[in-house]
Amino acid sequence: MPHRLNPFILATASKCIGCRACELACAAAHIEGGVSVGSLQAPLSPRLYLTCVGEMRVPVGCRHCEDAPCAAVCPNAAIYRTDRGVQVDESRCVGCKTCIVTCPVGAMEMGQIWENGKPVMRRVANDNSPEGSEMEPALLASKCDLCKDRAGGPACVEACPEQALALIYPDAIKRRRNIQAALALKGTGARAGEVL
Amino acid sequence: MSVSSPIVSIDPLLCTGCRRCAEVCPVDAIVGTLHQPQSIDTERCVMCGQCVLRCSAFASPFDETISDIPAIRKERGLPEDDSSTLFAAHFRVDKGSVSSMLEDTDKISMVQCAPAVRSSIAEEFGLAPGTLTPGQLAAALRRLGFDLVYDTIFAADVTIMEEASELLERLESGENLPMFTSCCPGWVRYMETAWDDQLSHLSSCKSPQQMAGALFKSYGAEIAGKQPEQIASVAVMPCTAKKFEAGRPEMQADSVPDVDAVLTVTELADMLKRKGIQLTSLQEEEFDAPLGLYSGAGTIFGASGGVMEAALRTAIAVTTGKEVDESGVTFTKTEEGISRATINVAGKTVRAVIVSGLAHAAKLLEDVRAGKADFDFMEVMCCTGGCVAGGGQPKLLPHVDLQDAIQRRRESLHVHDKALPVRASHRNPSVTALYENYLEKPLGHRSHTLLHTTYGEAAGGHE
Numbered sequence: 001m002p003h004r005l006n007p008f009i010l011a012t013a014s015k016c017i018g019c020r021a022c023e024l025a026c027a028a029a030h031i032e033g034g035v036s037v038g039s040l041q042a043p044l045s046p047r048l049y050l051t052c053v054g055e056m057r058v059p060v061g062c063r064h065c066e067d068a069p070c071a072a073v074c075p076n077a078a079i080y081r082t083d084r085g086v087q088v089d090e091s092r093c094v095g096c097k098t099c100i101v102t103c104p105v106g107a108m109e110m111g112q113i114w115e116n117g118k119p120v121m122r123r124v125a126n127d128n129s130p131e132g133s134e135m136e137p138a139l140l141a142s143k144c145d146l147c148k149d150r151a152g153g154p155a156c157v158e159a160c161p162e163q164a165l166a167l168i169y170p171d172a173i174k175r176r177r178n179i180q181a182a183l184a185l186k187g188t189g190a191r192a193g194e195v196l
Numbered sequence: 197m198s199v200s201s202p203i204v205s206i207d208p209l210l211c212t213g214c215r216r217c218a219e220v221c222p223v224d225a226i227v228g229t230l231h232q233p234q235s236i237d238t239e240r241c242v243m244c245g246q247c248v249l250r251c252s253a254f255a256s257p258f259d260e261t262i263s264d265i266p267a268i269r270k271e272r273g274l275p276e277d278d279s280s281t282l283f284a285a286h287f288r289v290d291k292g293s294v295s296s297m298l299e300d301t302d303k304i305s306m307v308q309c310a311p312a313v314r315s316s317i318a319e320e321f322g323l324a325p326g327t328l329t330p331g332q333l334a335a336a337l338r339r340l341g342f343d344l345v346y347d348t349i350f351a352a353d354v355t356i357m358e359e360a361s362e363l364l365e366r367l368e369s370g371e372n373l374p375m376f377t378s379c380c381p382g383w384v385r386y387m388e389t390a391w392d393d394q395l396s397h398l399s400s401c402k403s404p405q406q407m408a409g410a411l412f413k414s415y416g417a418e419i420a421g422k423q424p425e426q427i428a429s430v431a432v433m434p435c436t437a438k439k440f441e442a443g444r445p446e447m448q449a450d451s452v453p454d455v456d457a458v459l460t461v462t463e464l465a466d467m468l469k470r471k472g473i474q475l476t477s478l479q480e481e482e483f484d485a486p487l488g489l490y491s492g493a494g495t496i497f498g499a500s501g502g503v504m505e506a507a508l509r510t511a512i513a514v515t516t517g518k519e520v521d522e523s524g525v526t527f528t529k530t531e532e533g534i535s536r537a538t539i540n541v542a543g544k545t546v547r548a549v550i551v552s553g554l555a556h557a558a559k560l561l562e563d564v565r566a567g568k569a570d571f572d573f574m575e576v577m578c579c580t581g582g583c584v585a586g587g588g589q590p591k592l593l594p595h596v597d598l599q600d601a602i603q604r605r606r607e608s609l610h611v612h613d614k615a616l617p618v619r620a621s622h623r624n625p626s627v628t629a630l631y632e633n634y635l636e637k638p639l640g641h642r643s644h645t646l647l648h649t650t651y652g653e654a655a656g657g658h659e
Contacts, residue, residue, distance in 0.1 A: 017215070035596045038462050039319060043257070045258075111257075155595060159593075161594075
C-alpha cells in the first residue's frame with residue numbers, strides 16, 4: 001500500500017537502555033564488511049544518535065519531515081523527497097552544513113563517506129603544499145536513509161535488544177487510531193430523541 | 197606492555213551503563229547501577245571476555261561527551277594511527293609487544309594457534325561464520341614474520357596423553373576424584389576464586405597453550421639449537437583469559453615464561469590487515485613440523501565436549517587395544533549446560549560430565565564439596581559452546597545470530613577432525629616422537645617438570 005506520509009524510525013525512550021547497539025548496527029549497515037566489527041572496512045559513522053539526558057537514554061534520528069527543512073535550504077539540491085523518505089545525494093553535497101543548522105531534531109551530521117574501501121576525498125587550499133592544495137577526507141551530509149538498500153529493513157530496528165525501535169508509518173497509525181476510536185464510540189452517543 | 201594492566205576492563209568514559217554485559221557474565225562480576233558506568237569486580241572476574249563480546253557502547257565520532265579519543269587509544273596502548281573502533285568493555289591489547297618480538301632479530305619466533313582460531317578468523321576478513329581456514333592461517337602467520345608456525349593442537353594431543361594417564365592413575369588409586377579438566381583458564385580461575393577448597397580435583401596438566409609454550413622453550417629450542425631465552429613464544433587464542441594464564445608465575449621455568457605474549461583472533465586479524473596480508477586470498481600452507489602436526493582429536497578441543505571425546509578415543513585404545521576414530525559415546529543433555537554419559541574404561545565404569553558454560557558448574561561443585569558427586573570425570577569450558585565462543589573471537593555485529601555462528605564454528609572443527617588422516621592423539625607421529633626422543637612417557641619426570649603444575653597460589657596478574 002502506498003503511504004501518503006513518510007515513514008520514520010520511532011524510539012520509545014521508556015524502553016531504551018542506552019546500549020548503542022542501534023548506532024553500531026546503523027553504522028555497520030552503511031559500510032562494506034561481513035559479520036564482525038573487525039571485518040568492517042571503514043570507520044563507524046552512525047546515522048542516529050544515542051542521547052543521554054539525566055537518566056533518560058534514547059536515540060534520536062531523522063523524522064523524514066514532510067516539508068523537510070534540510071531539503072528546502074540545501075543550496076545544491078542534494079537533499080530530496082522520495083516515496084521512501086527524505087534522502088541525501090552525497091555526490092551533490094558540498095558540506096555547507098546549512099541542513100545541520102536547520103534540522104529541528106539534530107538528525108543531520110557531516111560524516112566521511114567511503115567508497116571501494118577508501119574515503120571520498122576533497123581538495124582544500126594549503127599554501128604550504130607545492131600544488132597549493134591537498135586532499136583530505138570529505139565530510140558530507142549524512143543522515144538516516146531508512147536503510148533503503150537493506151533487504152532486512154532498518155538495521156537499528158533489528159539490532160535493538162529491547163525492541164525500543166520501530167519503523168512506523170504515521171498514516172497507518174492514524175487510520176488504526178481512527179478505527180479504535182470509532183469502535184470505542186460505538187456504545188456511546190445520544191439517547192433516543194436527545195439533541196447534543 | 198605492562199603486566200599490571202588489567203586483562204579485561206570497562207572504560208568509564210565510554211560505558212553508558214546499559215548492563216547488557218552483566219547478562220552474560222558467568223560470575224556476576226559486573227558491578228554498577230543502570231545508566232552509570234560499570235566496573236569489574238576483579239576478585240570474581242575470570243577474564244573470559246564475554247562482556248567484551250557483548251558490549252556495544254562504542255566511541256561514536258558524533259558523541260561530544262566522548263572528547264579525547266586519542267587519549268583513550270594511548271591509555272590502551274594502541275598506536276596513534278590505529279583506527280579500530282573503541283568499545284567500553286575491552287581487553288588488554290598485546291599487539292605492540294608481539295610486533296617488537298617479531299622485529300627482534302636476536303630471537304627466533306615460534307607461534308601457536310588454538311583450534312578454534314582456524315574456524316573463525318576468516319570472519320574478520322568478511323567471510324561467513326565458521327569458514328575453516330587452517331592452511332591460510334599458517335600462511336598468514338608466516339607472512340607476518342614468525343620463524344616457526346607451530347600449533348596448539350599438537351599440544352592438545354600431548355594434553356590427552358598426559359591427562360588420560362592421570363585419569364587412569366586417579367581411577368586406580370581412587371584419589372582426588374572426580375577429576376576436572378584444566379584446559380580452560382577461565383574455569384581454573386573460577387575454581388581458584390570461588391572453590392579454592394576443591395582445587396585438588398583439577399587435573400595437574402597445564403593447558404595446551406602452556407604445554408606448547410613449555411615445549412617450544414625446551415624440546416623446540418633443542419631442535420632449533422637455541423637457548424630458551426632466545427625464543428619468542430607467541431600464542432593466538434580465541435580467549436582473553438589465556439592472556440592471564442600466560443602471565444601466571446607458575447607458567448614459567450627459571451623466570452622464562454612458557455608463553456611471552458597472547459594475541460586474540462581479533463588482534464591477529466588486525467595485525468595482518470595492517471601489514472596488507474589478506475588471509476583469505478593466500479595459498480594454503482602446512483604448519484611446521486614437529487610441533488605443528490596435529491590430530492583430529494586435538495582439533496575438537498575448541499568445542500565443548502571435544503576434550504572428553506579426544507580423551508575417550510585414546511583411553512579406549514590404551515585400555516582395550518582397539519583403535520577407534522570416534523569413541524561412539526553419546527552424551528545426553530540432562531539439564532541446561534550439562535551432559536552426561538557412563539563409559540566402561542579398563543573394566544571400570546567411568547561417569548563423565550561435560551559442562552558448557554561456567555554458570556552451570558556451581559551445582560555440580562556443591563555436590564563435590566558435599567561428597568555427593570555422582571561422576572568421576574568432568575570437562576568444563578567457561579564459554580557456552582567452548583572456545584569457539586571465546587571472548588577473543590571476532591566481535592559479531594548486533595544483528596548477527598550469535599548462537600548460529602558458534603554452531604557453525606563448532607561444526608567446522610568437527611568437519612576438520614573428520615578430514616584429518618590421524619584422528620587420535622596417541623597416533624600423532626610427532627607426539628610419539630616427542631615421547632620417544634624427549635619425554636619418555638606420560639607423567640614421567642620431564643612431563644612433570646614441563647607440562648604439569650599446581651593451581652591455587654595467589655597468581656596475581658589481574659590488577
